[in-house]
Amino acid sequence: xxxxxxxxxxxxxxxxxxxxxxxxxxxxxxxxxxxxxxxxxxxxxxxxxxxxxxxxxxxxxxxxxxxxxxxxxxxxxxxxxxxxxxxxxxxxxxxxxxxxxxxxxxxxxxxxxxxxxxxxxxxxxxxxxxxxxxxxxxxxxxxxxxxxxxxxxxxxxxxxxxxxxxxxxxxxxxxxxxxxxxxxxxxxxxxxxxxxxxxxxxxxxxxxxxxxxxxxxxxxxxxxxxxxxxxxxxxxxxxxxxxxxxxxxxxxxxxxxxxxxxxxxxxxxxxxxxxxxxxxxxxxxxxxxxxxxxxxxxxxxxxxxxxxxxxxxxxxxxxxxxxxxxxxxxxxxxxxxxxxxxxxxxxxxxxxxxxxxxxxxxxxxxxxxxxxxxxxxxxxxxxxxxxxx
Amino acid sequence: xxxxxxxxxxxxxxxxxxxxxxxxxxxxxxxxxxxxxxxxxxxxxxxxxxxxxxxxxxxxxxxxxxxxxxxxxxxxxxxxxxxxxxxxxxxxxxxxxxxxxxxxxxxxxxxxxxxxxxxxxxxxxxxxxxxxxxxxxxxxxxxxxxxxxxxxxxxxxxxxxxxxxxxxxxxxxxxxxxxxxxxxxxxxxxxxxxxxxxxxxxxxxxxxxxxxxxxxxxxxxxxxxxxxxxxxxxxxxxxxxxxxxxxxxxxxxxxxxxxxxxxxxxxxxxxxxxxxxxxxxxxxxxxxxxxxxxxxxxxxxxxxxxxxxxxxxxxxxxxxxxxxxxxxxxxxxxxxxxxxxxxxxxxxxxxxxxxxxxxxxxxxxxxxxxxxxxxxxxxxxxxxxxxxxxxxxxxxxxxxxxxxxxxxxxxxxxxxxxxxxxxxxxxxxxxxxxxxxxxxxxxxxxxxxxxxxxxxxxxxxxxxxxxxxxxxxxxxxxxxxxxxxxxxxxxxxxxxxxxxxxxxxxxxxxxxxxxxx
Numbered sequence: 028x029x030x031x032x033x034x035x036x037x038x039x040x041x042x043x044x045x046x047x048x049x050x051x052x053x054x055x056x057x058x059x060x061x062x063x064x065x066x067x068x069x070x071x072x073x074x075x076x077x078x079x080x081x082x083x084x085x086x087x088x089x090x091x092x093x094x095x096x097x098x099x100x101x102x103x104x105x106x107x108x109x110x111x112x113x114x115x116x117x118x119x120x121x122x123x124x125x126x127x128x129x130x131x132x133x134x135x136x137x138x139x140x141x142x143x144x145x146x147x148x149x150x151x152x153x154x155x156x157x158x159x160x161x162x163x164x165x166x167x168x169x170x171x172x173x174x175x176x177x178x179x180x181x182x183x184x185x186x187x188x189x190x191x192x193x194x195x196x197x198x199x200x201x202x203x204x205x206x207x208x209x210x211x212x213x214x215x216x217x218x219x220x221x222x223x224x225x226x227x228x229x230x231x232x233x234x235x236x237x238x239x240x241x242x243x244x245x246x247x248x249x250x251x252x253x254x255x256x257x258x259x260x261x262x263x264x265x266x267x268x269x270x271x272x273x274x275x276x277x278x279x280x281x282x283x284x285x286x287x288x289x290x291x292x293x294x295x296x297x298x299x300x301x302x303x304x305x306x307x308x309x310x311x312x313x314x315x316x317x318x319x320x321x322x323x324x325x326x327x328x329x330x331x332x333x334x335x336x337x338x339x340x341x342x343x344x345x346x347x348x349x350x351x352x353x354x355x356x357x358x359x360x361x362x363x364x365x366x367x368x369x370x371x372x373x374x375x376x377x378x379x380x381x382x383x384x385x386x387x388x389x390x391x392x393x394x395x396x397x398x399x400x401x402x403x404x405x406x407x408x409x410x411x412x413x414x415x416x
Numbered sequence: 417x418x419x420x421x422x423x424x425x426x427x428x429x430x431x432x433x434x435x436x437x438x439x440x441x442x443x444x445x446x447x448x449x450x451x452x453x454x455x456x457x458x459x460x461x462x463x464x465x466x467x468x469x470x471x472x473x474x475x476x477x478x479x480x481x482x483x484x485x486x487x488x489x490x491x492x493x494x495x496x497x498x499x500x501x502x503x504x505x506x507x508x509x510x511x512x513x514x515x516x517x518x519x520x521x522x523x524x525x526x527x528x529x530x531x532x533x534x535x536x537x538x539x540x541x542x543x544x545x546x547x548x549x550x551x552x553x554x555x556x557x558x559x560x561x562x563x564x565x566x567x568x569x570x571x572x573x574x575x576x577x578x579x580x581x582x583x584x585x586x587x588x589x590x591x592x593x594x595x596x597x598x599x600x601x602x603x604x605x606x607x608x609x610x611x612x613x614x615x616x617x618x619x620x621x622x623x624x625x626x627x628x629x630x631x632x633x634x635x636x637x638x639x640x641x642x643x644x645x646x647x648x649x650x651x652x653x654x655x656x657x658x659x660x661x662x663x664x665x666x667x668x669x670x671x672x673x674x675x676x677x678x679x680x681x682x683x684x685x686x687x688x689x690x691x692x693x694x695x696x697x698x699x700x701x702x703x704x705x706x707x708x709x710x711x712x713x714x715x716x717x718x719x720x721x722x723x724x725x726x727x728x729x730x731x732x733x734x735x736x737x738x739x740x741x742x743x744x745x746x747x748x749x750x751x752x753x754x755x756x757x758x759x760x761x762x763x764x765x766x767x768x769x770x771x772x773x774x775x776x777x778x779x780x781x782x783x784x785x786x787x788x789x790x791x792x793x794x795x796x797x798x799x800x801x802x803x804x805x806x807x808x809x810x811x812x813x814x815x816x817x818x819x820x821x822x823x824x825x826x827x828x829x830x831x832x833x834x835x836x837x838x839x840x841x842x843x844x845x846x847x848x849x850x851x852x853x854x855x856x857x858x859x860x861x862x863x864x865x866x867x868x869x870x871x872x873x874x875x876x877x878x879x880x881x882x883x884x885x886x887x888x889x890x891x892x893x894x895x896x897x898x899x900x901x902x903x904x905x906x907x908x909x910x911x912x913x914x915x916x917x918x919x920x921x922x923x924x925x926x927x928x929x930x931x932x933x
Contacts, residue, residue: 224807225807227807228807228808228810228811230807230810282803282804282806283799283802283803283804284795284796284799284802284803284804285802287788287792287795287804288795290784290788291781291784291788291792294781294782294783294784295777295780295781295782295783297777297778298777298778298779298780298781299781299792300739300760301737301739301760301770301772301778301779302760302792302793302846303759303760303761303763303764303793304760304792305759305761361781361783361784362783
């Protein structure tokens with residue numbers, strides 16, 4: 028309270044740079060450091076071909092992490108996503124191979140299966156008050172078992188070229204450039220619309236040169252990304268899924284009442300309830316989302332491997348949780364960002380990819396990944412403490 | 417200047433300083449929280465420490481209790497005349513200092529006995545001697561007038577009882593210097609009596625008590641000396657016999673308070689709330705918490721609900737708001753229409769708002785910022801197709817910050833970092849934004865400073881003038897008397913008396929609440 032009084036006395040000088048999320052920038056910095064580190068040890072790491080692979084590899088973890096963030100923010104956990112990936116992948120393969128369904132039907136049914144599984148789990152957590160840890164731990168075993176049952180423990184190959192394209196196709200160079208141009212235009216338009224709207228309300232806006240610099244830097248990054256991808260085979264198809272889903276869910280998380288309510292529930296469930304928020308419905312919907320996202324991840328994975336196996340998706344839930352945590356999501360609930368989780372997924376995948384390129388033995392890879400996870404949270408907690416002191 | 421400690425004479429024992437804090441200065445980045453504060457407490461005296469929230473009382477006590485270790489502040493602490501330096505809380509405890517925090521620090525899932533001896537369990541070869549622990553715990557409980565079993569879990573106790581357990585815990589440490597930070601904020605009148613008795617006993621035993629309180633009658637009843645802090649400075653140390661309430665309050669705020677309760681006569685409108693034959697059942701046990709309640713509240717009226725802790729006032733409010741788990745019977749009419757409120761959403765839709773008694777646990781999301789908390793209950797009004805208009809959000813929350821004079825660095829400041837009074841203003845803003853017809857306030861000014869209290873009273877009057885019906889639950893009798901147009905007194909779940917503003921006195925309310933005649 029004493030501190031507040033003094034801050035008030037200072038002239039209200041708005042930060043020139045607007046709101047900068049220091050945490051997000053730290054994570055991006057860490058990611059770049061990892062890339063430079065591996066790039067120096069092995070020059071193929073930063074080649075267009077490897078980066079393209081890296082992005083494709085990370086897509087499944089990233090998609091799962093997007094859903095996981097919101098579940099963790101609300102104060103729950105979902106341990107079943109890996110098994111849902113396996114199960115819905117199996118469903119997709121059966122529909123495509125054994126039953127010869129067209130791709131569109133396969134996609135639709137798979138998504139439906141994922142959402143349904145999520146709905147059941149969500150209902151148990153939200154309306155029957157069984158802890159999410161237990162429901163999804165049970166789910167993890169049940170779905171893995173169901174996968175073994177429906178596939179009769181065999182590997183089902185996919186022959187439908189359209190389906191396989193979901194996981195392994197590339198956009199042509201021209202289309203990539205068009206996409207990039209569209210993204211840049213959308214970026215400029217939305218930024219300027221926001222500025223205009225803020226000005227109409229009489230709020231301060233960050234200075235135009237700063238805003239423009241920021242826009243040009245981001246545009247340049249988009250361009251560099253597209254050009255790099257184009258110099259190999261083009262933008263990998265799965266990456267578009269990740270980007271689209273990240274945008275959609277970031278929007279849901281930050282701009283909609285649903286997202287706001289989820290953060291409120293995670294921050295203080297009692298206060299949220301007494302503010303008229305329907306806790307149960309929101310909680311159930313979160314699990315529907317993770318089920319749906321797991322099914323999307325399953326489509327990408329099955330297509331990329333062009334087969335469904337009984338071990339598909341095993342341990343993916345842990346990768347997704349680790350990605351969220353590295354990306355700054357608090358397991359206590361209430362805070363976490365989608366973009367952070369995506370960066371977290373990139374860190375995890377970069378470590379995997381980099382260490383494999385260096386020919387590190389598998390046991391070392393596990394030890395390093397585990398240590399990085401703990402280290403990331405350690406640094407995070409230490410820096411938060413310093414801030415509050 | 418001779419140090420009083422060394423003036424030994426035959427009667428000198430009483431005049432020795434148990435504690436001397438000399439020129440204590442504590443700085444936080446950019447702000448001096450304490451500025452050369454001097455504070456001395458004699459043995460066997462109750463020394464009240466008064467000041468508005470933010471005056472530096474808590475900071476001073478944190479320095480004393482070792483929470484801010486030696487080296488993080490300037491100045492000297494002496495106990496019984498000897499300089500001491502505390503590296504942590506354990507050091508301070510070993511020097512005989514025990515603190516009873518304003519915020520309860522008990523482990524909810526543990527028993528009363530386990531809490532009293534937490535960290536100091538009687539042991540033999542490392543094995544806890546449970547019989548001894550519970551036996552001793554019981555004797556300490558008796559001292560604070562609690563007749564509960566020491567094997568009761570904390571979470572099944574009311575806030576008042578928990579506060580008494582805290583006090584028993586501090587007593588069990590056999591402290592020479594006892595710090596009580598707003599100990600009566602959650603106590604009922606009879607519990608306050610017990611506490612006063614205990615403190616008088618401790619004084620006779622030579623314990624030095626530091627008593628932090630906003631409540632002037634208590635301070636003047638108990639304290640031997642009063643030290644007033646303002647803006648991190650020690651303003652004055654007064655002997656109780658030579659001062660009066662008005663002087664102390666004036667020193668605290670630095671201005672004369674002419675009217676402490678700005679009561680205004682209001683013109684009443686139509687009946688907004690009518691509760692008929694309303695009963696609320698306990699959420700687990702087959703018993704009624706509220707029985708056959710009849711209440712009316714008119715537009716523009718402030719209705720006070722008085723009663724002791726446990727009279728069922730909070731449960732009634734929660735039940736009317738659709739937030740109590742127990743079943744309710746009877747009729748609720750809002751503006752002439754019968755309503756069936758089954759959830760908080762129903763209540764908000766029908767125009768009811770409830771400012772809960774425990775703002776940190778029930779009212780706010782402490783990690784979220786001012787604007788998010790402000791708009792939380794009325795996001796619908798500033799959203800289209802579920803998408804929040806963030807400019808509208810800024811506009812509305814800024815409006816309420818200005819209107820309620822909430823002191824916050826920005827709209828993006830986490831509410832957990834605000835002072836109690838400002839947190840309460842954010843809760844009020846949240847419910848004002850929902851535009852209620854009926855505003856229920858449960859202990860609206862608990863634990864907040866005089867200035868903020870006064871502002872909240874004015875706000876209540878303003879809302880009433882605008883035609884809002886206000887129902888105020890309060891355990892502070894002067895507040896009930898000073899603000900209400902009409903007063904209902906509750907005892908054991910029933911309305912036992914109804915009084916108009918002019919009829920009501922402390923005596924007749926207390927009489928009805930305690931069941932005396």
